[in-house]
Amino acid sequence: MGWEDVRAEVLRRIRARDWLPGAMIPNEEALAQEFGVARATVNRALRDLAESGLLERRRKAGTRVAALPVRRATLEIPVIRQEVEARGQVHAFRLLDERMALPPVPVAGQLGWASGAAKLYLETLHLADGKPYAHETRWLDPVHLPDPRPDFASISVNEWLVTHVAFATGDIAFAAEAADPRSAEVLGVPQGAALFVTERTTFTAESAITFVRLIHAPGYRMVTMV
Amino acid sequence: MGWEDVRAEVLRRIRARDWLPGAMIPNEEALAQEFGVARATVNRALRDLAESGLLERRRKAGTRVAALPVRRATLEIPVIRQEVEARGQVHAFRLLDERMALPPVPVAGQLGWASGAAKLYLETLHLADGKPYAHETRWLDPVHLPDPRPDFASISVNEWLVTHVAFATGDIAFAAEAADPRSAEVLGVPQGAALFVTERTTFTAESAITFVRLIHAPGYRMVTMV
DNA sequence: CAGTGGTCTAGACCACTCG
DNA sequence: GAGTGGTCTAGACCACTGG
CATH class of the missing domain: 1.10.10.10 (Winged helix-like DNA-binding domain superfamily/Winged helix DNA-binding domain)
Structure with missing residues (x-):
């Protein structure tokens, strides 16, 4: 027993x-x-x-x-490369944009970044077997990066962060959104198409590291086993 | 220590x-x-x-x-009434349809129901402060219900199940979908609007109980704290 | 203040699996 | 085969909180 x-x-x-x-x-x-x-x-x-x-x-x-049992479901959120490879497909990505810029106010606000401080903006397209899989837009505090910066065209930002930065906590949100012009173009779908969006905010113990939006190609489902 | x-x-x-x-x-x-x-x-x-x-x-x-830490996020999935009340709103619901019918083949297949066997179909609109909150469509095996059936116009199906049926396991999936005509009408949104959809399948140890789709009103976000 | 769960300890044996 | 984590035990004390 x-x-x-x-x-x-x-x-x-x-x-x-x-x-x-x-x-x-x-x-x-x-x-x-x-x-x-x-x-x-x-x-x-x-x-x-x-x-x-x-x-x-x-x-x-x-x-x-419990009178009204709260279902607790655990989601496993792997790096995209693992997710794609788990489907038996080949993962690749293209760095579409990388520049210092002023983050939008809501983003800066949520991350506790001083307004007016430029941060690193990164835009990446993930591919599965050569077809668009997810459109990633990210704001990143360059204070967490070495000088010179890693070459994000050859290692994905996420994987670099995961293996080099000790992140502590964060929150994750999921939503459905209509494709904006940029995502529609990049993913090759009509504007307004219903897309699944994941948003993640990541902090160390002291400060915010990154805010990332993953806009998934149509048909994406997030599944959990209870 | x-x-x-x-x-x-x-x-x-x-x-x-x-x-x-x-x-x-x-x-x-x-x-x-x-x-x-x-x-x-x-x-x-x-x-x-x-x-x-x-x-x-x-x-x-x-x-x-771990070399590539897999983020594990835990989602809490309360009954809709609790979810609405947690936002400080008043929950209500309307039973739109209740009838015996043949479930679609994919549904019957996933639940292991013999094809050709009629099951109970239930359609419910959930309201928060009187405004559409979620459109629920459900297939339910009536074998799990007493005779006569509970009055699902006065107690929500989900709450009745949660307090009266010993459910064991199940899986949950999330997706983004364009509003179909029926959901658009019921929720009061344009057809094709991007909506967040939750699908749950619930089994007892022996057999399938229910399959439910929750089509959420626009703006719905599912959030988790890590 | 007293009953309950939360945790710690020291020691033991077991189960798995790497080499 | 042997080293590691997984679990169990009996007993103890602590922390919280309901009555």
Whole structure:
């Protein structure tokens, strides 16, 4: 009887409605005795179920079955090259633009960059088997780059950052947007086409590193297994 | 020195590039000695970092810093009512259609339903402060419903399922799609508008329960904190 | 203040897998 | 075969928080 068995049995009782949504379940010590395992083993199992949103735990208050379970889905976000290669296709990219420029106010604001400070703008087209796969536009604080800058025409910005900059946190957002003229041209789709967009902001402990928008070619789906 | 401190210190060394991407790090016992904690405490910290994709661990092989860290983002997918109420708005919904019908072949196929078997089709419009929020279309195997069926005009299908059916697993997909005539009409947007679509398939241990498409009103964003 | 979960420890054995 | 992570145990103390 390992912790995964304990988890399975608890899960079974929830599913069988032995323990109803919103109801308390026995405390760790009671379950440990019933299953004949140490309390730490029960703790491990219940902690896991709580992390996945099926249980709610509070000291002193005890453990209850979540009334309205929040589904938690984990997305894996690999570098684009891996994503393309995982589909059995060949990845390539073209650096379309690279220059210092003033970031738009909303971007500077979200990243906490002083307005009026020029940052590095990079525009890249990713290809899968030679066909447009994603249109990437990125603002990057050059303070995180060595002098001279890496040659982003030969190594993708993202891969350089991932292997050379210690990034800490960030947030990711997904949205559907109508293709603007530039993305439409680059991806070879009609203006206004519905495109899947990923936006990522990345910070180190102290300061913002980069803001990137990935505009995916039509048909892109993001899938998760629960 | 708790396990979170150990995790923080290991993270610091990765960020400081003391330990380079792809490189091995000391084993648990060595770290336990260095930090003056039990091996189980180090294990907890390293396991956590491995789950978030920063470390790769294998028995006998040891622990190494991930060469190309896979970002893992966790999405919380609450019931729509909670989502709307979290924005400080009032949730309401209207059941637009409810009937037995033959599901489209791709749907039946994905759910493992015999072709030619009629299932329950439900169409719902969700409102936030009275304005269209999401257009929901759903196929549901009535075998999971009591007789007579719940009154889905007064309790939303999703909430009924979540509190009454023990669902096990499922997958979730996100995509951008152009508004079809029906969704455009119901949501009050032009045909062809770019809309964010969520598709969920839900299974019990034995059989498929439901397939649901949520077509969100324009401007919808799905956000995650890493 | 008292009950519950959260964590730590020291030691042990097991499971996997590299060499 | 041997080294590493994975897990379990029994006991202890701590931290939070409900009554």
